Amino acid sequence: MSETTNDSTEPNRETTESEAHGGDVDVSGADRTPGEGLVQVENLTKVYDPDGANVTAVQDMDLHIGDNEFVTVLGPSGCGKSTLLECIAGYLEPTSGSVVVDGADVSEPDPSRGVVFQENRLFPWKTIGENVRFGPTVRDDSEVDQDRVEELLDKTGLEQFEDAYPNELSGGMQQRAELSRLLANDPEIMLMDEPFSGLDAMTKELMQEMLLEIWDDENRTVMFITHDVEEAIFLADRVVVMTARPGQVKGVIDVELDRPRDFEVLTTDRFTRYKDRALELIHEEAERAMEQADQGK
Ligand SMILES: Nc1ncnc2c1ncn2[C@@H]1O[C@H](COP(=O)(O)OP(=O)(O)OP(=O)(O)O)[C@@H](O)[C@H]1O
Numbered sequence: 001m002s003e004t005t006n007d008s009t010e011p012n013r014e015t016t017e018s019e020a021h022g023g024d025v026d027v028s029g030a031d032r033t034p035g036e037g038l039v040q041v042e043n044l045t046k047v048y049d050p051d052g053a054n055v056t057a058v059q060d061m062d063l064h065i066g067d068n069e070f071v072t073v074l075g076p077s078g079c080g081k082s083t084l085l086e087c088i089a090g091y092l093e094p095t096s097g098s099v100v101v102d103g104a105d106v107s108e109p110d111p112s113r114g115v116v117f118q119e120n121r122l123f124p125w126k127t128i129g130e131n132v133r134f135g136p137t138v139r140d141d142s143e144v145d146q147d148r149v150e151e152l153l154d155k156t157g158l159e160q161f162e163d164a165y166p167n168e169l170s171g172g173m174q175q176r177a178e179l180s181r182l183l184a185n186d187p188e189i190m191l192m193d194e195p196f197s198g199l200d201a202m203t204k205e206l207m208q209e210m211l212l213e214i215w216d217d218e219n220r221t222v223m224f225i226t227h228d229v230e231e232a233i234f235l236a237d238r239v240v241v242m243t244a245r246p247g248q249v250k251g252v253i254d255v256e257l258d259r260p261r262d263f264e265v266l267t268t269d270r271f272t273r274y275k276d277r278a279l280e281l282i283h284e285e286a287e288r289a290m291e292q293a294d295q296g297k
Helices: 013-020 081-089 130-141 148-157 171-184 201-218 229-235 262-268 269-294
Strands: 024-028 039-048 055-065 070-074 098-100 113-116 189-193 221-226 238-241 249-254
Touching: 013 070, 013 148, 039 081, 039 171, 039 238, 055 081, 055 189, 055 249, 070 081, 081 098, 081 113, 081 221, 113 171, 130 148, 148 201, 171 201, 201 229, 221 229, 229 262, 229 269, 238 269, 249 269
Parallel strands: 070 221, 070 238, 113 189, 189 221
Antiparallel strands: 024 249, 039 055, 039 098, 238 249
16 A cells, blocks of 8 residues: 555654655655645545546645745656646646635636646747747737847747747757747746656756756746656655555655756765655555556556
């Protein structure tokens, strides 16, 4: 059975876990005190009921994300990561429980919660510049300053491509354009669902470093979903590891690696200890997820 550690009645859990796994790898289940944080997911359950099939994707999940925090969510296939993200985005209505962002119940999508998926949502018939300007124009007929458009394209390394069309760019460049487009909407929180998983390893590394620079520069809150353990640790302030479906918090790893980070950190002992711990947490759940898939559950 899963080692769910999100019980806030276990005050000594952090010390015990931490000591048991190398001393300085901090694993906690209970994250922030309820009431704190930009995002407050409380007791979230989402059941899909296609043709009476009754699939509980997420069950009684609690998660708080602080302002300007970078949280990554790691979990086996089908454990409910996207469901969680879509409930926070306001695309899905919880079956029970609540999602509160910045003190208000989430009931529908809002530009303050920007979403990036693996497949970008750029309009192929618009130039990159037009794509970046588009959101605020349709939202409230406002215009993004040309200076801001140029700043965003500069931050994402696309300053030469304002007049190019998406199909003239590589996959990595399209995801950078997507990031610029998202930031033009001035979101408070960026919800990212495996945005780099379709990219080759080298491009992915560069994208991760660029995202951290942007996050640092722009002071946004990020929730980033991934299957990739190294990516989860490299980016995060905290890694939330989910159980197999129905998804719950299995454990939370506080990543205390110095920032700014670059890829040299991956070769450090400290990174390896975080990685071992994350793999340990996820391994059992990946097996359970595979059993569920084998049994067609
Ligand atoms: N619209 C839907 N109708 C029925 N079941 C669904 C629906 N969307 C998701 N599910 C099921 O809910 C469970 C969780 O799906 P979800 O996509 O949230 O998981 P995930 O962790 O993001 O998966 P992956 O890692 O494969 O992207 C899965 O079993 C999935 O098949």
